[in-house]
Amino acid sequence: MRKVLVPGTFDPITNGHLEVVERASRLFDQVVVAVALSQKKNGRGTLFSLDERVELARLVTAQLGNVEVMPFEGLLVDFAERQGACAFVKGLRATTDFEYEFQMAALNYRQAPQLETVFVTASPGNTYISSSIVKELASMGGSVEGMVPPIVEEALRAKLAR
Numbered sequence: 698m699r700k701v702l703v704p705g706t707f708d709p710i711t712n713g714h715l716e717v718v719e720r721a722s723r724l725f726d727q728v729v730v731a732v733a734l735s736q737k738k739n740g741r742g743t744l745f746s747l748d749e750r751v752e753l754a755r756l757v758t759a760q761l762g763n764v765e766v767m768p769f770e771g772l773l774v775d776f777a778e779r780q781g782a783c784a785f786v787k788g789l790r791a792t793t794d795f796e797y798e799f800q801m802a803a804l805n806y807r808q809a810p811q812l813e814t815v816f817v818t819a820s821p822g823n824t825y826i827s828s829s830i831v832k833e834l835a836s837m838g839g840s841v842e843g844m845v846p847p848i849v850e851e852a853l854r855a856k857l858a859r
Contacts (some may be wrong), residue, residue, distance in 0.1 A: 698726040698727060699725045699726045699730075700727040700729065700781055701721055701725045701728055701775070701782055701783045701784045701785065702728075702729045702730075702776070702777050702780065702784075702785050702786070703718050703729070703785070703786045704731040704733060704769075704785060704787075705730075705732070706732070706733050707732050707754055707828070708735075708743040708744055708745050708828050708832070709744070709750065709831065709845060709852065710750070710754050710845070710846075711823075711828055711844055712823055712843070712844055712845060713790065713819055713826040714789060714828075715757055715758070715846065716819065716843070717787070717788035717819075718758055720786075721786040721817070722761045722764050723798070724815075725762075725763075726849050727763050727765075728764045728765075728786070729764075729765055729767055729775070729782065730754050730764060730765070730766040731768075731769050732747065732766060732768045732769070734747050734768065744856060745794070747768050749852070750768075751767075753848065753852055757790065757848060765835055774808045777812055779810065782812065783811075784812060784813040784815050785802075785812065785814045786814075786815045786816075786817060787801075787815070787816055788816075789816050789819065790818075790826075791824065795816075798816065800816075802814035826844050830844075831844050831845055
């Protein structure tokens with residue numbers, strides 16, 4: 698059985714993330730959406746707690762029978778080894794994503810050469826979507842419809858209304 702991880706902070710999970718998970722679920726036997734604790738990203742904390750991010754990811758992937766969502770902290774390669782994963786699946790939107798993800802793939806390979814990294818390019822409709830853009834747009838009252846699943850859009854509105 699080929700098990701892979703789709704790792705990320707998922708703050709919040711977007712339609713782009715969901716596309717990567719769905720595509721990985723068609724290519725591999727089992728997919729673990731690995732939600733990183735990551736208290737800081739780009740110098741800022743996360744909007745949603747780890748438990749909230751895990752729950753949202755579980756809700757939007759519930760229809761995918763070979764996908765489970767798990768939180769993790771620490772080194773991704775250690776988590777992958779504990780899970781018995783053979784690879785990571787990462788989404789790429791633009792060349793800037795590739796540069797960062799290529800560095801991470803090389804670092805992960807150095808630590809655990811038995812783990813592969815598989816890159817999935819975003820479909821044209823998802824190339825501009827990022828969690829950061831979604832949060833910024835939502836915080837200014839803009840619509841994020843079509844960028845995130847409806848349940849995530851509701852959670853964003855509720856979180857930002859506080």
